Amino acid sequence: MIKRISKFDINQETFRRLFGIFMLLCIMAITGHIALASEIDVIKKRVMDELLSSGVDNNEIEDLLNTQREDGTWPGINYEDVSRTGFEHRIHTANMVTLSKAYQAKGGRYRNNRKVRQAIQKALAHWVEKDYFCENWWHNQIGTPTNLVAVMLLAGSDMPKELVEKAQPMIGRAHLEASGARPSGDRIKIAGILAKNLLFREDKQQFDEVIKVIEGEIKFSSGERGMQHDYSFHHRHDRVNNTLSYGLGYADAFVEWAVYVAGTDYAFSDEKIKQLVDYYLDGICKTMVFGKYPDPGAKNRSVARKGALNPMDAHTPKKLMQATDYRKEELEEIIKFREGELDEVSLSHSTFFWHSEHFTFQRPHYYASVRMYSTRNRNMEEPYNSEGLKNHHRGDGANHVLLTGEEYYDIYPVMDYQKVPGATILQKEALPDENQIQRPGLTDFVGAATDGLYGVASFDFKSPHDPVQARKSWFFFDEEYVCLGAGIQAGTNRPVVTTVNQNLVFGDVVVGNGKEQKASPKGEHELDHVEWVYSDRMAYVFPEPQKVHLFHGPVTGNWTDISKQTSAPKEDVTMDIFKLWVDHGSRPSEGSYAYIVLPGVNREQAASYDHASRLQILANTKDVQAVKHKGLGIYQLVFYQSAELDLGEGMKVIMDGPGQVILQMDGKAIKKITVADPARKLGKMHFRINVPVNHTEAGFAGAWNPQNEYSEIAVDLPRDVYAGKSVTVDL
Template sequence: MKKEKIFICILVSFLALTAWSKNKSDIEIVKTRIFQEMMKDGSDDTKISQLLESIKEDGTWPGINYEDVSRTGFEHRFHSDNMNILARAYNSKSSKYYKSKKVKTTIELALKNWIDHDYFCDNWWHNQIGTPNNLVTLMLLVGDKLNPELVAKAQSIIGRAHINAGGARPGGDRIKIAGIQAKNCLFLDDDEKFNEVVGVIESEIKYVEWIGAKYGYGFRQIMGGFENRSHEGRGIQYDNSFHHRTDGVNNTLSYGTGYASAFAEWAAYTDDTEFSFSEEKLAQLIDYFLDGICKTSVFGKIPDVGAKNRSISREGSLNPYNAALPEKLISVTDYRKAEMQEIIDIRNNNKKPTLSHATFYWDSEHFSFQRPDWFASVRMYSTRNYNMEQPYNSEGFFNHHRGDGTNHISVTADEYKDLAPVMDYQKIPGTTVMQKTEMPGERELQKLGLTDFVGAATDGKYGAVAFDFRSPHDPLIARKAWFFFDEEYVCLGTGISCKTNLPVVTTLNQCLLRGNVLLSSEGKSAVVEKGEKAYENIDWIYHDNVGYVFPEPTAVYLKNDAEKGSWYRINRQTDSPKDEIERDVFKLWLDHGERPSDESYQYMVVPAVGLGELQNTSFNNKVKVLVNSPKLQAVWQKELQMCQAIFYQQGKLEINENIKLECATPGVFIVRTDGNKISEITVSDPARKNARMFVSIPQKVAVKAENFVALWNEDTQMSDLIIKLPGGNYAGDSVTIEL
């Protein structure tokens, strides 16, 4: 018995030692992967030479303003960047400065300067993310070679990044801060804390309720994440968009992309170790990446300017994405591998996309539409979210109207690249805006929407979008609609009314000028001379492979000429370029006159079309506007045998002499027909108020399904359909019934 006890003790000790060894082995694997990632940028010996020669005796570098710690300044970040540039050279065998004593001494001199002054910015981000991230990178690169006293003193600065820090709000910032803390745990050999923090990173991948689901429309009054650790709507929404703050603004292509990148980074670091993330979390992140980030981007590769916020005021903000994020994700799981590989090929090899989709993000009031040859989007807002991100840090302070039914069109995907400095911010593509003598102040930029009826219906391939627009900035109302098909989409506006004696215009597009502009009037086409001019009786306008077709001859205003501006005009960061720049711009708009009352418009956009095709195709025969009134907007697409309609109130629509639609509840509809019968209906409730939609159609329906009931009415000779709508976190989504 005694020998058996000894054997058991030895066995338990052996197993514990084995587990400890496995843990240490996995820790070393993660550390090695992080080190390799940090070294990927390599070393530029010319840059290193400059840094070594220019550093001053006090450990500062010339050209950096060490006095300005404001939100628009803090050039100190270049100082901490320089230390890491030197550290990479110190570790790079291909550099002549490999293990250079002078490099190490210079790093210590620069680090001592930072520690002595503890540079603290008015913008919390630098204090809890930017600076700690740079310093923990320095520690993992060369910390074991530096003066131990300096290394110890740096810990208090790095330690400002921790999962209970004020800035570690659920969502985008929390996952970044946790990543910094995890790296510091590795440097400190704190395995237990590392395990805990990695668990926090994994746990951040989750769907969160739209903030209004709990608090209602007054959610801005709720205490923010600095004091309340609940999600409060921050993170991945159930529609796969992303909210960073409690304002309901779409942050998918800003904080939401950084969030995904941070998770993918740690998924790759911990892959095939005891710290690996679960397949469930990986799948959820990939769904968000493919269905959120990629479908909000042009061809999954280039940011859609319509989904960007204040960052459009930064030069290069519309540059293409690289493939680093999807490459990390595809390396750790096979989930949706073929789709992920296509995105990688699009980003790396300029492969043409094959995906067609129509996607509505009901939590963010954002719609995107793609065909292999073109992309378009519509941005809106409602009582459920704010119109635009605040102009934080003095960025993007002319963005007042960039959510007012913005409709951007892309064929080449760079139509709007770096246009922001010269843009006319009262003529945003797709919007109807009162033209003011000057824009309201930046403190008047962010506004909560004033209407409920904002949304879209989509069957995944086609989409109808509705915007009951009431401007929070001006005494202006309009009902705006977009109907998307394979080769074209229709834009309708009605009820356009304003109480001020100022002109109101609807802008069809404002983009970079590429080549000639042609117009057709009364069947005759001509090249437009450069300048600004009004034109009467226009049939169509053609520019940069996009046609703008008018069902009825229309008066338009067109400008194709140079515009001037500067990045500093829209971004007051100290490093924002102040030089005047010039861009050739194409601008096309409709003038509704001063103080309009119940004005309207209708036009069709035909992207990715050749001039010859535009001239020889009668798009008015393909698509017919059935109704354009404040009560009902509807179009018919002949080739698809499809009607799309928006009922702002109960009403009737005669699609043709054999098919009609009666709706007892307001909603957005996509109706597919087969001969004289309706074969499929897709519907949504933009107001998110109804649990069911009540529709009547003139045919008997024998189909039974979980999501609708059909009752034959002998008196009216119509089938009354009761359609169950998505609710809860999916209110605003569409439902499709097959008849």
């Protein structure tokens, strides 16, 4: 018997099916919403845990509670001065954060404490009533919002709603259209503040958008603000190296959020995280002494702050390892060295940041750097907020060398800023005004050739401050490096000097020549026929006996001489200083110098060092500077113009134009060629050498011509954002 299905039955069946589908969709939607909500909660908890990770000092909390005034303020803070050099109000908001941590800390004495809650409320009420606004935008858009959003996350839910809402416009000054939210380190910081506030307000939709902005900030900037293609960092269009200032904050902000969102639907892509690891290891860490201590030559106005050269902790590399296994072994070594588990690092490198004109060199026992500038960038950061008031010459070929990372620690209030290590400087009665510090470079032949392990840096130097010019090169090898200067000219009667080094001194200073060696008494001395000077495991060797000037002894200065910040220490500082320099006299026309830096040696090694058996200075003129390392079989050559150079042992090089060349030999055969164009004007580099080379590959052609007995070499050079980068060819 066939059952008839009525129209009503069909509608009922359809309804049941549709209702079932509807319920399933609802469940899926609710489940998805719950999953998303739970992920937001996970991220928020991670943010709060990070805020609480520094712990609470109960004595500090007690002091804040006892000293707070009825109006919510604290004594010792100047609430009137909102200038760029003042704004001690940051201490007020920092106090609020400290109290909020105590209020939220699980198991702490002040957890959910009524007095602490009242203190936070009074301090916040005072702030929202006054709405302190600094002349420096950074405090308004980053500093103050950072602290206020931390207070919201930790204690905001227990604050009066009206007070919380009044604080929101002040936190809201950290937004993506803010004047400070430029594509660079500050944009990513501002986006991070905004994201934390969105977590507090539970605005999931906008949070999703801001996280995408943070992830998108990890990118190469193609010559503008931000991460450069050489892994240095520019914060401004002046193209000054900011890797160890804004560039650190840029990395830290991204790493912070990479860990917060790891394992959730908001997690950053592997591509972005790997790029950040590359930037951290190949940019930041290679601009640091052994990846731990900031390179003094890479610091700008921040040298005017006490502790600017403090060693870095392991916080950021540890965070990176929570987000990825990429380059794990390298990160682990940095962590172990920073935490004192290793005595030295294994990494040896020769690195040139061609976008920032900064060269760094490292061996396990020493680190050195050279800071330069060209027509492509400025010499130094401006003295923003009246810091770094004497930095006029700190980019003029500054050459720092370190064994421990502490050789220049807090030297800056007592430093002689007209004797910058490595620089050739006109000696003036006084430095120009602070508004004269930043200047564009005047020459374009500025750069370095490096194969990643060895390198030569060159600076066609023309001072933007004084009528002084010189051609300066540094040739780096495993145990020593050679410093050459030639063509030194000055159109003034004032003396011109090249400073070998100026650093802190901790032991005896010994001066030697072929006949004797003796400890130098403290004070300033003019010494003749000097062959070497030794100080604190560092020897400075002169290939030809040299007249030098030496000073070592106590020097007194003050931080307020280089900073007008109200936080600058007011007490005089006295330190023992070592200074060694060569005086070229007044109005030099063809001045020159040559010295070898021998790091990490004892006094006996300094006295017995035989430079002639290890090194040969092939040329030191205004046209060509060149050094051969006999033991390594390496020739490092700098041509400021087309020239012919005798390499010795029957070898010659004929260069068609300016450029740098490194030849690594295996006996009489060339096994590696490295070239670079510091001027960045060439598409190819051409030179000839009377050594057989028959090798062709993409971008390289070498052919032996038996008729003239020369090999014709042509090397394609990098273009665009890679112009200035070295090219290395293994034969």
